[in-house]
Amino acid sequence: MLTALGVFARYGRFVLVAGLVAGLVLPGVAVALRPWLSELVLVLLFLTAYRVGLPAALDGLNHILSTLGVVLVYQLALPLVCIALFACFGMAQSPVAIALTLMLSAPSVTASPNMAVMIGQAPEPAFRLLILGTFILPLTIFPIFWASPALGNLSDAIYAALRLGLSISVTVAVAFFLRARCQPEMRMSEVRALDGLTSLALAVIVVGLMSAVTPAISSAPWMLAKWMCIALAANLGLQVLAYTGLRRLGFEQSAGPMALVAGNRNVALFLVASSATNTDEFLLFLGCYQFPMYLTPIVMRPLLGNRT
Incomplete structure (x- = not known):
């Protein structure tokens, strides 16, 4: 079992792509999984926290001030700038403005530490951003x-x-x-098996998030293309900009996983938090947003990955 899961860990990036494809070709499964997305996300978080462990998490307290600074830029400064820019052009009420503002206001996706592992980086910086960003979300959204x-x-x-x-x-x-x-010290084979299990969990979750994309392929292809371009530019573009800025600010060791978080946000949180998400266009954006998110470990590995 450990060996089999280790294989999934080794090819985790491609397991995510398989999840995207399954979400497109199995719309019935996507609809069936959608009610269980919250539980699946918490299972994924459990696996991530179990992998990191309390000692490594406590060690991250040494970086609490720098982590808080990055979170405030990501979840407070950027969405406020977005609101101001769209307001200048009289587009503050547009679906694009709402979607991008909510995206920038959201904390890290639960899978960001796992994605950091897939690109060859340590998961701890992304895990710190995930936990701190989620905990202070009630304050930043005010x-x-x-x-x-x-x-x-x-x-x-x-x-x-x-x-x-x-x-x-x-x-x-x-x-x-x-x-x-149970496992204060984990063997490397056990760590790889756990990474493989999280890759499988990620692939299952994305199937449920793709339920709005498949119908749009035939019914609204141009709208689908528009939102796909917006999602790709927002997600991948933010990662590139964040990586460049973080390295210039001295975050040499953690720039990769921290930049990964800049583009990959838990936008789905606002499905239960904002009436502005109860539109077909936002659901389509959310479905399109899964593509750059799940392609990040492949597309962004050359830039964000460990080069040592």
């Missing part, structure tokens, strides 16, 4: 929703963010406890 009423009801968003923070806290605490009790 000015975002205040500056852009088009995003929906603020109280609903705060409730959803608090609920997510509690879920993540319990999941991470249980994972750390079980890791300390």
